[in-house]
Amino acid sequence: MSERLETAPEFIHLILRLAADNFKELDGTMTPVLKMVAAADLVFGVWPDPSSPYSADWMLIKGANRVREIVAAGMTAESRITAIPCSCAEQAEALRQHIGADRTH
Numbered sequence: 001m002s003e004r005l006e007t008a009p010e011f012i013h014l015i016l017r018l019a020a021d022n023f024k025e026l027d028g029t030m031t032p033v034l035k036m037v038a039a040a041d042l043v044f045g046v047w048p049d050p051s052s053p054y055s056a057d058w059m060l061i062k063g064a065n066r067v068r069e070i071v072a073a074g075m076t077a078e079s080r081i082t083a084i085p086c087s088c089a090e091q092a093e094a095l096r097q098h099i100g101a102d103r104t105h
Contacts, residue, residue, distance in 0.1 A: 012054050018083035019046035019056075026085070033084055037099055040082040041066055045092025047085070059089065061096035 025032045037043050042063035049057040060067070063079070070077050086092040 015083040041079040062101040
């Protein structure tokens with residue numbers, strides 16, 4: 001994907017759209033999820049949250065180290081982004097831990 005996002009709402013709409021598109025690919029196994037994760041630099045878990053202005057919330061589950069490096073260098077970088085639909089924050093956190101990306105020690 002080669003979209004340049006200028007605002008937070010654009011970013012939020014992007015990850016919501018990606019999660020909805022990826023939902024269609026899920027088959028009840030981890031296989032499609034792991035393929036999606038492997039194909040992206042930044043992966044977000046997205047779940048319904050009626051109290052949020054966007055009716056959803058999200059968590060970065062892969063790519064925290066990449067984001068830190070980009071911010072520390074004060075640069076911009078192209079990144080492959082995807083979003084995985086989750087049922088809740090706990091499921092997104094479990095996926096983040098299962099993937100084990102971004103270990104800092």
